[in-house]
Amino acid sequence: MPGAIKASFQTKLFLAALTSVVIALAVAGALFSMAMRRQTDERIEQTLIAEARLAADSLARGTPALRPGSWQADVAALDAEADRIGDLVGARVTFIAPDGRVLGDSAETLAGIAAMENHAGRPEVVAARQSGLGVSRRYSDTLKIDMLYAAVPAKHPSIAVVRVALPLTDVRHQLQAILTATLTALGLALAGAAAIGWMMSARIGQRVHMVAQVAARYRVGDLTPPRLDYGDDELGTVARALDDSVQEVGRRLAAQARDRARMEAILAGMIEGVIVVDPQGRLQLANHAARHMLKLDDLALGRHYVETIRHPAIAELVASALAGRSPEALQLSPPRDPSWTIVARAAPATSGGVHGAVLVLHDITDLRRTDQVRRDFVANVSHELRTPITAIRGYVEALSEGDATPEDSRRFVEIIARHTLRMERLVKDLLRLARLDAKQETLELVSCETRSLIQAVTADLASALEGRGQRMSIAIASDAETLRGDSAKLQDALRNLVANAISYAPEQTTIRVEASRLDGRVTVSVSDEGPGIPEEDLSRVFERFYRVDKSRARDPGGTGLGLAIVKHLVELHGGEVRAENRAEGGARFTIILPS
Secondary structure, three states: OHHHHHHHHHHHHHHHHHHHHHHHHHHHHHHHHHHHHHHHHHHHHHHHHHHHHHHHHHHHHHOOOOOHHHHHHHHHHHHHHHHHHHHHHOOEEEEEOOOOOEEEEOOOOHHHHHHOOOOOOOHHHHHHHHHOOEEEEEEOOOOOOEEEEEEEEOOOOOOOEEEEEEEHHHHHHHHHHHHHHHHHHHHHHHHHHHHHHHHHHHHHHHHHHHHHHHHHHHHOOOOOOOOOOOOOOHHHHHHHHHHHHHHHHHHHHHHHHHHHHHHHHHHHHOOOEEEEEOOOOEEEEEOHHHHHHHOOOOOOOOOEHHHHOOOHHHHHHHHHHHOOOOOOOEEEOOOOOOOOOEEEEEEEEEEOOEEEEEEEEEEOHHHHHHHHHHHHHHHHHHHHHHHHHHHHHHHHHHHHOOOOOHHHHHHHHHHHHHHHHHHHHHHHHHHHHHHHHOOOOOOOOEEEEHHHHHHHHHHHOHHHHHHHOOEEEEEEOHHHOEEEEOHHHHHHHHHHHHHHHHHHOOOOOEEEEEEEEEOOEEEEEEEOOOOOOOHHHHHHOOOOOOOOOHHHOOOOOOOOOHHHHHHHHHHHOOOEEEEEEOOOOOEEEEEEEOO
């Protein structure tokens, strides 16, 4: 969490700074205390030496020597002098005779002086006699405390050495005062350093917290450049460098995402299937068309292509491309659907000296079907033309021989005329289909009366209806009495449907034409009572020259193009036409036109 990061970093930074300050102040305090103690000791020593010399000089100037007859009185005078000087210097003053006897001591009475030990062997006394100055720190047997002694020779007839002493407790008191002042100063310095350290760590911690917040925002994908002042120090330099790096990475990722989205959009919009395999044979990409063509239900990217694309021919094709070869295109059918025809091409994809593979699949099923339709169309046209031409040629040859009777000649001419008329209808239908395919026929959309259209068709086919003893039944809903379209073309479409029903329905049956409106569209249906259409032929009845089982009707003598023309005329209006079987028997063709 950013707060935890901030508190942890700030606390650690503060503790590190505080520890450094404490160590520095402790070392400085120790060194200062040692230096001050040494300087204080030296100063006290020098003061004692100066006081000892001052006492010796004062003794030499005004203190009389001991007289043999008045020794007791003179000692009392010397002791009084020692007391006086001791009061002046604030230290213990001791007068020592040449033989080591104590002749005066500011800390002892006359009785105590008499009982004092000989001081001739004291270290400071010995040093003073030898070098002119003696200093010693030792335990006083007289006062039972540690003392600092300074002794100097005296120019006095009865006194050889003047010694000044100061209890070390006084020295320690002076040092304690200095140490207390030092510790107080160090404490104040530590408090100030802690306050400054806390403020600095808080400021740095706040900056780190801001950087952490920006990093957290980057982590969730928000790469909006932050408007923060990182500062001019090293932390700011590092933060700006990292921020610039993240922004650059973000720009590259955005560009990569755009390129990937563009590529995926292109691949998704392609009707060709595309599969990309890396040099190790792992699937990296497969668009929807490829999955649909190869029936890949559980395509797993990152797995080996052999585990998913279980087609030996394609596996061999990809293996050749991975080996750096350019194999020939392969034509095959996908698994579980042999009605499809696919052309597969593979090519090596070189990157960094290694070969991946790109597999492209082309669905040529429609091309094959179109080609088949074209061949069937040519064959059907040839067949439809060959039959009347052969008949015409045969009857022409029979007439040209000249041995036919007038009655046979007349019959031959009628047959030739009938076949010629059939070829004319065939050529006219073919030309019309060609114009419809080329979008060369235009529409003249007007409001048409539905009943008038149907009655016009009935009038045109009245002789055919009468010849077969068939009846027309017309039913028009009130909301379908008018429709919008090209009346001539709609009449042609209805004529073809009604003529088809007349041809295939038995004699003495009823042809029903019904018009209604459904979901805002007009529907016109033509129903017969014939044998119906086999289910497998329903989807193909609108193909050119396509005929269902011949057993369902007599030879109609048509061109086989009528239903194809109906389909094109209705689609020209933006509608559709359907074929179905009635539940009660017979076929129903329905034209659905937009309003």
